[in-house]
Amino acid sequence: MSRTPVPIRLPEGRLEAVRIVPEGSQPGLAPIVFLHDALGAVSLWRDLPERLCGALGREGLAFDRLGFGRSDPRPVPPDGRFLEVEATERLPEILRQAGVTRPVLFGHSDGASIALLFAAAFPAVPAAVVSIAAHVFIEDVTLAGIDETARAWERTDLPARLGRHHGEKAESVFRGWSETWRDPRFRHFSAVEAIRSVRCPVLVIQGEKDEYGTVAQVEAIATAVSGPVRPLVLPGIGHFPHREDPGRILAETERFLSDFGV
DSSP states (O other): OEEEEOOEEETTEEEOEEEEEOTTOOTTSOOEEEEOOTTOOGGGGTTHHHHHHHHHTOOEEEEOOTTSTTSOOOSSOOOTTHHHHIIIIIHHHHHHHHTOSSOEEEEETHHHHHHHHHHHHSTTSOSEEEEESOOSBOOHHHHHHHHHHHHHHHHSSHHHHHHHHHGGGHHHHHHHHHHHHHOGGGTTOBOTTGGGGOOSOEEEEEETTOSSOOTHHHHHHHHHOSSOEEEEEETTOOSOHHHHSHHHHHHHHHHHHHHTTO
């Protein structure tokens, strides 16, 4: 298994990116592109990219979005268009510079929302989407979960824990997430209509006990997309299924890609 840095530079700054190449990987298979969550980074995937790419014999690409992890800081705070900007402006350029033409998009939370919006904007590009805990609209539980995490930011060692992955950008990462999602102007965000043009196979995974969303998210995605979809709600699992039950996520992803011939 090798991890090779990939030089990615956007107009706003440099991104930290790594290509994952398992031994015996098959060049003809669609590579997996990992899209992290709202507080995430390459390092917070832990060993999942290596495990998944190794199990599937596929190359992978993982990167820190602008302002996260070891990428350059964001020049300006995110606004209500941040998911659309990531999906339709930044991700296409990242894939171009990395030489990825037909990816399997594997996204968690905000990263899953970005994956779905990309697949809607460029329906001929993705081979498939694995969506874990995506948000396609805002629920009361979403805001309640963010409020709880905001209290943890003030009362626990959460700043230090995020600092291990984002360095001096940790507070910017946290504020950008908590303030944008709780902004009253963002309350009516919905991607349901936008994702109707998604036609690649989609695996929609959510924990039954997700702190930030209900199974209504799964139902909305499964109903909206135009292509084949496989919904999967995991009993007893929260917002991070790939951490809480990584073996299940690997097995379900492998089965999904095999069943749809991806």
